[in-house]
Amino acid sequence: MRKFDISFIKAGWGLTREYWRSTERWLAGGLLAAIVALNLGDVYLLVRLNEWNNGFYNALQRYDQKAFFGALGTFSILAGIYILVAVYELYFQQMLEIRWRRWMTEHYLQNWLRKQHYYRMQLQNNGSDNPDQRISEDIRLFVSSTLTLSLGLLKAVVTLISFTAILWNLSGVLTIPLAQGKVAIPGYMVWTAAGYAILGTWLTAKIGRPLVKLNFNQQRYEADFRFSLVRLRENSESVAFYQGESQEESNFTGRFKKTFENFYKLMKRQKRLTWFTSCYGQIAIIFPFLVAAPRFFSRQIQLGGLVQTASAFGKVQDSLSFFVSSYASLAEWKAVLNRLVGFNQQIDSIESSREQTAFQFIAGNEPQFTVSGLKVGLPNGAILFDNFELKLRKGDSLLITGPSGSGKSTLMRTFAGIWPFSEGKVSIPRGEKILFLPQKPYLPLGTLREVLLYPYGTGTAADDRLKEILSQCQLEELIPYLDTVENWSQLLSLGEQQRIAFGRALLHQPQWLFLDEATSALDEPLERTMYGLLQTKLKDLTIVSIGHRQTLLALHQLRLHIDKRSPLHFSDARQSGEIPRYSRRSTAS
Numbered sequence: 134m135r136k137f138d139i140s141f142i143k144a145g146w147g148l149t150r151e152y153w154r155s156t157e158r159w160l161a162g163g164l165l166a167a168i169v170a171l172n173l174g175d176v177y178l179l180v181r182l183n184e185w186n187n188g189f190y191n192a193l194q195r196y197d198q199k200a201f202f203g204a205l206g207t208f209s210i211l212a213g214i215y216i217l218v219a220v221y222e223l224y225f226q227q228m229l230e231i232r233w234r235r236w237m238t239e240h241y242l243q244n245w246l247r248k249q250h251y252y253r254m255q256l257q258n259n260g261s262d263n264p265d266q267r268i269s270e271d272i273r274l275f276v277s278s279t280l281t282l283s284l285g286l287l288k289a290v291v292t293l294i295s296f297t298a299i300l301w302n303l304s305g306v307l308t309i310p311l312a313q314g315k316v317a318i319p320g321y322m323v324w325t326a327a328g329y330a331i332l333g334t335w336l337t338a339k340i341g342r343p344l345v346k347l348n349f350n351q352q353r354y355e356a357d358f359r360f361s362l363v364r365l366r367e368n369s370e371s372v373a374f375y376q377g378e379s380q381e382e383s384n385f386t387g388r389f390k391k392t393f394e395n396f397y398k399l400m401k402r403q404k405r406l407t408w409f410t411s412c413y414g415q416i417a418i419i420f421p422f423l424v425a426a427p428r429f430f431s432r433q434i435q436l437g438g439l440v441q442t443a444s445a446f447g448k449v450q451d452s453l454s455f456f457v458s459s460y461a462s463l464a465e466w467k468a469v470l471n472r473l474v475g476f477n478q479q480i481d482s483i484e485s486s487r488e489q490t491a492f493q494f495i496a497g498n499e500p501q502f503t504v505s506g507l508k509v510g511l512p513n514g515a516i517l518f519d520n521f522e523l524k525l526r527k528g529d530s531l532l533i534t535g536p537s538g539s540g541k542s543t544l545m546r547t548f549a550g551i552w553p554f555s556e557g558k559v560s561i562p563r564g565e566k567i568l569f570l571p572q573k574p575y576l577p578l579g580t581l582r583e584v585l586l587y588p589y590g591t592g593t594a595a596d597d598r599l600k601e602i603l604s605q606c607q608l609e610e611l612i613p614y615l616d617t618v619e620n621w622s623q624l625l626s627l628g629e630q631q632r633i634a635f636g637r638a639l640l641h642q643p644q645w646l647f648l649d650e651a652t653s654a655l656d657e658p659l660e661r662t663m664y665g666l667l668q669t670k671l672k673d674l675t676i677v678s679i680g681h682r683q684t685l686l687a688l689h690q691l692r693l694h695i696d697k698r699s700p701l702h703f704s705d706a707r708q709s710g711e712i713p714r715y716s717r718r719s720t721a722s
């Protein structure tokens with residue numbers, strides 16, 4: 134038999150603990166105390182209602198009208214309190230749930246965004262699929278299920294203790310005649326309820342075990358399907374140009390097929406479990422009457438006693454069967470837990486690989502941008518550059534050229550310190566501003582002002598300055614839309630987006646600017662204008678550009694040509710001064 138694994142409880146506690154130690158712990162603790170108190174009040178009311186059964190049914194049996202109406206009055210009071218408790222129990226639970234979720238979401242978001250984990254996760258993806266889903270869906274499910282299940286468990290335990298005592302007193306002694314005399318079993322109803330629940334729990338665990346994995350997969354397939362739909366929305370124009378609808382459709386249906394097939398398996402397994410739990414629940418209604426009937430027919434107890442005993446039996450059996458009734462939720466909770474733990478483990482593994490890597494990205498005291506002993510690889514282990522050296526001084530302008538796929542952008546990623554498959558040292562002058570304009574201009578969602586000021590946020594530049602920059606980048610027509618929210622990356626042409634990127638450089642005034650094919654969509658005069666702006670408006674700016682165009686040569690003093698088939702080639706148009714050092718695998722020519 135497989136060993137019962139409780140490590141998930143430890144993992145669950147690991148995730149839960151952080152919130153209960155956070156700055157919100159006092160308020161959260163207060164809310165939890167209120168919910169627990171209401172929960173206990175709930176159980177107390179159940180005990181009172183159980184006693185009420187006795188009086189009410191005995192009154193009916195005695196045809197005692199006064200006692201009957203008296204019992205109805207008691208019931209009204211109990212029911213009123215019960216309603217009040219139920220309303221506030223849910224209200225406080227939801228309040229705690231949303232606060233806890235907010236805290237966890239912020240915590241996960243910070244972890245995901247910190248040190249570019251979102252980027253590395255994508256590059257080093259070994260198991261953490263769809264982090265967006267983990268942050269939105271899984272946290273929500275985790276918080277709500279943890280609360281529901283743990284409060285359910287608490288209620289079950291308190292109910293069990295209260296009603297076991299009641300049932301023990303009510304059930305009397307069962308005497309079984311044997312050949313050599315009689316055996317008396319005190320509290321036999323309690324033993325019967327326990328036996329019934331233990332059998333049910335064991336069978337439920339046996340039938341329901343595969344649900345954990347099925348739930349895990351279901352959530353993953355759902356997220357994959359949703360992600361593919363979002364991708365189409367983001368790339369609708371390209372797909373429309375290609376008329377790629379049928380390919381997209383087969384991709385969607387392929388992904389949905391997995392969701393469908395897994396759901397079918399889930400459904401079948403759940404059907405088996407429901408067969409069992411429903412039978413179990415129905416038998417549980419009649420079972421206590423059957424067990425208590427001998428004492429009723431032998432007139433040891435009255436109708437009220439029978440109903441009260443049956444109800445107490447039901448409660449004991451019900452609380453003992455907590456596992457049976459919650460198995461499906463428990464399976465889902467465990468799947469969610471595995472996904473969140475997987476997310477954390479992936480971040481830990483990124484952190485430890487970062488510690489082990491021999492790459493240093495530092496702010497140095499030297500006034501130059503220095504690259505030394507650089508080795509750049511790919512995830513598959515291939516090496517793009519080895520022993521690469523480069524030194525750039527203030528005011529230099531370097532153009533990196535080379536055939537497509539030769540590694541120019543990857544080199545730029547390494548210069549930015551974001552490429553995890555590198556070794557060596559990159560040093561930028563301390564305290565100086567460095568800006569990278571990537572190949573794909575990124576325009577966030579929001580107003581044009583936010584787009585232009587990205588990533589420094591609004592309020593960092595006056596309106597006049599923004600307008601001036603838009604004019605300089607020949608984007609005057611956008612001035613009236615500074616505060617308009619649009620999907621700008623879909624609305625603006627690629628050339629306009631690239632000019633927005635230049636606008637950002639003018640605004641943020643970096644001393645070191647790296648451009649990866651940042652003018653590929655501009656015509657040549659506009660390209661010249663943009664570079665002219667950088668040179669006139671940004672003093673002592675050092676520029677490193679990647680590009681294919683010949684026209685870029687005239688705009689840079691230095692050139693580095695990369696080609697996998699030959700050594701790096703460096704040329705200096707100034708023909709004077711100190712030449713930056715460079716090399717790769719072989720000596721430079």
Ligand SMILES: Nc1ncnc2c1ncn2[C@@H]1O[C@H](COP(=O)(O)OP(=O)(O)OP(=O)(O)O)[C@@H](O)[C@H]1O
Binds near residue numbers: 513541
């Ligand atoms: N995330 C990645 N995973 C695996 N391989 C990658 C990844 N990114 C880049 N590569 C590979 O690294 C090589 C260099 O790519 P890179 O984008 O640096 O080339 P490039 O010279 O900038 O090309 P282009 O001029 O077409 O933009 C290519 O063979 C590419 O397939």
